[in-house]
Amino acid sequence: MKRLTNLLNFNSDDDLFDYLISTLKVKGITQWDYYVKWDKVHNNIKPYEVELNILNVLIGKQNIKEELTNLILQYPKVVNVIPLLLAIRFKNKKEQKINIVSNIKTFEYDHFDLSIKVPNKFEAENIASFFMGCGLGDLVKDKKVKNLVDYATGVEVGLDSNGRKNRGGHQMENAVEFYINQVCEELNLTYLKEGTAKTIKEKWGIQIAVDKSSRRIDYVINNNGKLYFFEVNFYNGGGSKLKSTATEYVNMNQYWNNQNIEFIWITDGAGWINTQKPLREYFDKAEYLLNLEMLKNGILKKII
Numbered sequence: 001m002k003r004l005t006n007l008l009n010f011n012s013d014d015d016l017f018d019y020l021i022s023t024l025k026v027k028g029i030t031q032w033d034y035y036v037k038w039d040k041v042h043n044n045i046k047p048y049e050v051e052l053n054i055l056n057v058l059i060g061k062q063n064i065k066e067e068l069t070n071l072i073l074q075y076p077k078v079v080n081v082i083p084l085l086l087a088i089r090f091k092n093k094k095e096q097k098i099n100i101v102s103n104i105k106t107f108e109y110d111h112f113d114l115s116i117k118v119p120n121k122f123e124a125e126n127i128a129s130f131f132m133g134c135g136l137g138d139l140v141k142d143k144k145v146k147n148l149v150d151y152a153t154g155v156e157v158g159l160d161s162n163g164r165k166n167r168g169g170h171q172m173e174n175a176v177e178f179y180i181n182q183v184c185e186e187l188n189l190t191y192l193k194e195g196t197a198k199t200i201k202e203k204w205g206i207q208i209a210v211d212k213s214s215r216r217i218d219y220v221i222n223n224n225g226k227l228y229f230f231e232v233n234f235y236n237g238g239g240s241k242l243k244s245t246a247t248e249y250v251n252m253n254q255y256w257n258n259q260n261i262e263f264i265w266i267t268d269g270a271g272w273i274n275t276q277k278p279l280r281e282y283f284d285k286a287e288y289l290l291n292l293e294m295l296k297n298g299i300l301k302k303i304i
Contacts, residue, residue, distance in 0.1 A: 197215070
């Protein structure tokens with residue numbers, strides 16, 4: 001019988017596994033900061049507020065290309081906000097070149113450089129042509145937006161939504177860290193987030209062997225030299241990822257156990273409802289498989 005079965009006072013391992021499945025957070029763990037990281041949005045807009053407000057003078061004007069050319073010559077930094085208005089993220093801000101197919105039959109290109117610091121009139125006109133060609137000219141000419149700062153904020157909100165997948169994982173980590181921190185405070189223990197062999201050695205003077213140099217453990221608790229390694233994830237949906245994760249953790253559990261390190265996998269989510277077989281295979285081969293409900297009920301303190 002598993003140690004966890006005894007700690008939770010279940011009659012059998014089967015009863016424990018049934019409890020694990022029945023208490024999964026199938027409604028998710030969405031918290032308020034999941035949808036939009038507003039501080040990130042505002043921080044991304046703030047450096048460009050002056051330039052965006054300068055471009056606001058274009059709203060409602062008829063000859064946008066000429067007006068913008070003159071603005072660029074007077075205030076070259078307004079060019080910096082054009083990628084933002086189009087939701088473009090350049091990997092290299094010093095290299096912001098765009099090629100547009102001008103003739104589909106011959107595949108001739110028009111070339112635009114948005115990284116020029118002090119454009120001359122020809123370059124300013126070329127950048128203004130890009131502004132017109134991509135539709136921003138009509139947007140401001142027809143007053144389809146009233147304020148480019150507000151418009152850019154909306155663009156940033158849209159870009160930020162791409163980070164929701166990562167935030168889902170972070171929300172699970174944050175939830176687990178709440179309980180880890182709580183237990184460590186109660187027991188006067190210390191822990192590491194994203195622990196590595198190097199940081200474990202530096203913090204506690206404990207040497208561990210790792211299977212690969214890039215190995216990071218989500219959380220590590222040290223109880224008087226006894227290490228507890230935690231891997232944390234949450235799955236809203238099913239798929240092959242769940243099976244591969246369970247298989248990987250079977251091997252990881254054995255690897256850490258061979259070094260007298262306790263391995264604790266904390267996972268949750270509706271994805272496991274229809275993917276129970278690989279989870280059960282891990283469960284049968286490892287001592288500790290937890291979900292958030294178990295953490296809420298204080299199992300972590302009992303284990304440590």
